[in-house]
Amino acid sequence: MFVSVIIPAAGFGERMGATINKQFLLLDGKPILVHTLERFQLCEAVDEIIVATQKSSFPLIEEITRTFSLTKVKPPVEGGQRRQDSIFNAMNTIDEKADIISVHDAVRPFVHMKEITQSIETAKFYGASVVAVRAKDTMKRATTDGRVQETLNRSALWSVQTPQTFQRKILFDAYANAEKEHISATDDSFLVEQLGISPIIVEGSYENIKITTPDDLLMAELLLKRFVP
Ligand code: C5P
DSSP states (O other): OOEEEEEEOOOOOGGGTOSSOGGGSEETTEEHHHHHHHHHHTOTTOOEEEEEEOGGGHHHHHHHHHHTTOTTBOOOEEOOSSHHHHHHHHHTTSOTTOOEEEEOOTTOTTOOHHHHHHHHHHHHHHSEEEEEEEOOSOOEEEOTTSOEEEEOOGGGOEEEEEEEEEEHHHHHHHHHHHHHHTOOOSSHHHHHHTTTOOOEEEEOOTTOOOOOSHHHHHHHHHHHHHOOO
8 A cells, every 4th residue: 555645735824924834833943844744754654745835935845854854755746726726736746656645734733643544544445534523512504694594413513624535546536526517625525525425534633723823823832742643
């Protein structure tokens, strides 16, 4: 089995309000992206890692790769306008031997080894997997002007994270279908679901946050103190 990991890292991070892209902000003196890449570098099941980012960040990625001895990280590829465009560009450069493709957000450094390996194993047997946690809050559907329409059944709801992992053909078919049908999505699983395939949930941890806003960065600093990979 050959496993390729795609790390979309081409977001501009408008919600962070910072002048540099959020994946390059420092966490304990190290870019967030490096923490994330180290999780996959250390995972035995992973063979190669491809980062999609802006062209202007290529030298930084190359420097990071050398400095932190990230031997599985391949030369970066250029990101696109949408997250899914960044991933598609990376898909076109993966090793031809790859049979499993895992996608993980650059800004989720607190992923555990167990989640990565279970996500890969599950996709290997069932075709597609998503790491997710049970919804903690009561969820309601509302109109755009904030009127509650419906209270959803919490026991059936999950908050979906990454990694999301797929057999190679399934992910390529999903992207081809999305292109043909003009489907946009914020996660890869949605594109796969459009093929009529149901990804399997791998129960993850609430620590696997996506660092998006300044509050998340504060939370990340606290989490880092007690994080055990
Ligand atoms: O914007 P969002 O929070 O969904 O970003 C999730 C991940 O996707 C981030 O790691 C971000 O860098 C990446 N991304 C990307 N290309 C884009 C937009 C987001 O690689 N055009």
